[in-house]
Amino acid sequence: MLDLMQITTPVLLLDETRARANLARMAARAERQGIRFRPHFKTHQSAAMGDWFRAVGVRAITVSSVRMARYFADAGWDDITIAFPVNVRELPAIAELAARVRLGLLVDSEAAVTALGMACSQPVDVWLEVDTGYQRSGLPVEHVDACVAVLRAARAQAHLRVQGLLTHTGQSYAAQGEAALTALHAHTLGALQSLRAALATAGFPGLELSIGDTPTCSVVDDLGAVDEMRPGNFVFYDWMQHTIGACSEQDIAVAVACPIVAVYPARRELILYGGAVHLSKEFIRPADGAPDYGHAAALDESGWGPAWEGVYLRALSQEHGILHAANTRSFDAHLAACNVGDLVAVLPIHSCLTADLLKTYTTLGGERIAMMETAP
């Protein structure tokens, strides 16, 4: 049971049952398809929650920084991929880690490969990062010659073991529903397979394929010839994933308990203690055009209820959240009975950023779960 009297400021609530169910479901999807499950731990950033993953058989993980890799290595994880372009300014720390764990790294330039190879005195797995259209990091999937050059540079380094091709199909966050995600994945996979075939011809056979994004991994039932999947957000999901169609609202496993500090019926609005420093400024912009920073629900000792229809956070400042009812009906149904001092639950737009800000989970059983701390 939650002790609501103990909640005086914004508190990150975690529904452990939902999170464990999300985890079991994704692990089963991977197992059914014979795909290695290497979940991304940047979402939860918690050694204690990492144990939940071990309990369903996870042995290999993904992280987003060298510091996070060290944190989870300290917690006993020994097969860690840092899914971020090798930061050559951290090579000494990377080399140290490589001596402790099986370390995977992302490269897409000869410069990074050469610097990495020279720094390492222990074997390191390298993944060629490929851009299949998201235009963040990675070599364009159609640039076979550039890919060959990087792989040749890697092969010239004694301690680098080329594992395969890795991509993050971040475009999936702009897709909606199963058909769109399935089509997008078919495009991604086709492009990766073409590149793999060309690289095999060029002398690099047997490359594995690793994909990452939560929407695709959640929705596409047959990922085809994928060897590894690295979703992270799925353990909590959030309102954005719900909008994409990657989860149901009942799968969302985190919410922020926020005190109501002011009530303005004429504006159909409440002010919550819960702002950008708690939720992050991530938003979605639905078809009607108004930015949406989160959704609210009733909260009691057992957890939160369904999101209030027609009610959303229309703006956040540093500490304030403005909860708005789109019309009189939704105000009357959900906000009219709210008073200063009550608590509401906010389902965040992007749970990874919200967790990163709040740093401690409180389960619905009232247990506190720590996360990695902020860098000093």
Add this chain to the structure above:
Amino acid sequence: MLDLMQITTPVLLLDETRARANLARMAARAERQGIRFRPHFKTHQSAAMGDWFRAVGVRAITVSSVRMARYFADAGWDDITIAFPVNVRELPAIAELAARVRLGLLVDSEAAVTALGMACSQPVDVWLEVDTGYQRSGLPVEHVDACVAVLRAARAQAHLRVQGLLTHTGQSYAAQGEAALTALHAHTLGALQSLRAALATAGFPGLELSIGDTPTCSVVDDLGAVDEMRPGNFVFYDWMQHTIGACSEQDIAVAVACPIVAVYPARRELILYGGAVHLSKEFIRPADGAPDYGHAAALDESGWGPAWEGVYLRALSQEHGILHAANTRSFDAHLAACNVGDLVAVLPIHSCLTADLLKTYTTLGGERIAMMETAP
């Protein structure tokens, strides 16, 4: 001198000379006008930086949370206004603070006033929060009767001392340039004075007026009959304030040193180690419509140079920042010579949120300055 070799991950740089100049300039503006200067410390959140304010004569401060009030009370500040609606769930902590320092609080409902009055056994200053058009918190400035009701409720409580009317003209963030800000302030002040006159007639004479936003306090040369000003962001400023016209680019006193981790000339882009967990997802959207998450500049041992024209962060994910050149000329001028492993400085869109995320300052002299820590 900065030791750039020590910078391996995103680091929050602080130009102490600029920050102290911003502070001295704002303190002088307040003094020249005979306005009490009660700077908002939510921007820097640092006891050590608080001493810089003491050095220019500041004795009264503003904060945005009870926890922040306690942190600065522990650092010796004894006149603190919490510029956030009273959170009745924190009344025990508020009452404790009121016994230690002169505490100012914001109220705008009879419910909050009554709960506060019943919790306090020591005197507390209360400010009636008024909404002059921003539509965040505060009673609408034209609702005289509602204001009278709250003031009556406050007068009925033995320990509440009504100080005056307080507003945050957050609309100033959507204004641009001196003329627009001057007109906006004239509107705000007129509305506050009308309300003050009406409240005097209703039996509440002598109310002070307190305003807060950095754009107005930076630009409007004569704030008129204002008794107190509470700007906070001005000590650092940022790209948003520069866009508003509240500062020059040379006044911006913080930047984030970010390693370059990938280079994509065909896209006219670099990938920085520097994402939403370092900079926040705050952005501005200039007239041409593309979101802008920050601006880049060259960095050397003495600090950062002018922002690169035509170059901006077009997107952020959790750890990645995508630095984009709008055209070939700006790419050639600024990004073409950048290599993986180099550092660039990023001028943040909203320095308050960036500082809140990074938690430690590194001055251009290489000194580290701590901030308040994240809540456990």
